[in-house]
Amino acid sequence: DERSRFWTVYQKVASQHDNEFLEHYDGDMDIVLIFSGLFSAVNTAFIATMGPSGATTTDALLTQIIVLMVMNSNGTPITDNYPLPVPPAYSNGQVWFQTLAYTSLSFSLLAAFGAVLGKQW
Secondary structure, eight states: OHHHHHHHHHHHHHHHHHHHHHHHHHHHHHHHHHHHHHHHHHHHHHHHHHSOOSHHHHHHHHHHHHHHHHHHHHTOOOOOOOOOOOOOOOOHHHHHHHHHHHHHHHHHHHHHHHHHHHHHO
């Protein structure tokens, strides 16, 4: 009968320890989720502004369309080739900064994924 008493005491102590452990780390995972979500949102906003501007390409395409429409309405034959403007190359500093931004975003999303898995476990 001592064995059954041992296991009932063990079950009580183990469940108490597990509950304390889960309460502590559940709060920590909530903090990680909030921080990584906010950090990812801010980081994504910075990454979106670092990309190449599509306005120059759009402006060049609209200009070509207008020129071709005017030439067509005047009866002028369309023989010229209108190449698109080449966007400027990135400097080494910009490449490094974008690499760090995308890396930090990846790690932040990985941390959020780990916290979600931990909360569901």
